[in-house]
Amino acid sequence: xxxxxxxxxxxxxxxxxxxxxxxxxxxxxxxxxxxxxxxxxxxxxxxxxxxxxxxxxxxxxxxxxxxxxxxxxxxxxxxxxxxxxxxxxxxxxxxxxxxxxxxxxxxxxxxxxxxxxxxxxxxxxxxxxxxxxxxxxxxxxxxxxxxxxxxxxxxxxxxxxxx
Numbered sequence: 001x002x003x004x005x006x007x008x009x010x011x012x013x014x015x016x017x018x019x020x021x022x023x024x025x026x027x028x029x030x031x032x033x034x035x036x037x038x039x040x041x042x043x044x045x046x047x048x049x050x051x052x053x054x055x056x057x058x059x060x061x062x063x064x065x066x067x068x069x070x071x072x073x074x075x076x077x078x079x080x081x082x083x084x085x086x087x088x089x090x091x092x093x094x095x096x097x098x099x100x101x102x103x104x105x106x107x108x109x110x111x112x113x114x115x116x117x118x119x120x121x122x123x124x125x126x127x128x129x130x131x132x133x134x135x136x137x138x139x140x141x142x143x144x145x146x147x148x149x150x151x152x153x154x155x156x157x158x159x160x161x162x163x
Contacts, residue, residue, distance in 0.1 A: 052136075066145070067086035095115060100141075103132060136156050
């Protein structure tokens with residue numbers, strides 16, 4: 001008799017277990033899509049970067065004046081910008097000539113002409129050459145005379161025309 005009771009209990013337990021597994025599962029709720037509201041459309045403006053706008057230059061006192069020459073090779077597929085120190089009354093006190101070219105592609109190139117040694121002067125005809133682009137590049141030249149920097153040249157230089 002115990003065998004029958006055990007069999008009936010096992011059968012009843014199996015029915016309960018099967019009934020729980022076969023019952024339909026509750027579905028997980030799907031979140032509703034959310035709509036984001038924007039206030040205004042974003043528009044892109046194209047303006048020249050501030051680095052391409054020439055700034056003011058200064059006039060060096062006549063007793064300290066020096067000259068530089070800026071030449072561009074407009075024909076080459078590799079347009080180069082050459083800055084040559086031409087000397088002047090302030091040549092003995094000129095410590096350096098700093099050249100900065102801001103290219104139309106955003107790259108900045110710099111070069112410096114310095115005194116060759118203590119007690120010496122920058123020689124007339126000393127030059128530096130920097131790579132430009134086939135577009136319009138900005139050339140800035142700052143000379144340091146007697147410890148004071150003077151920005152003497154700041155112009156846009158096009159590859160189609162000489163500066």
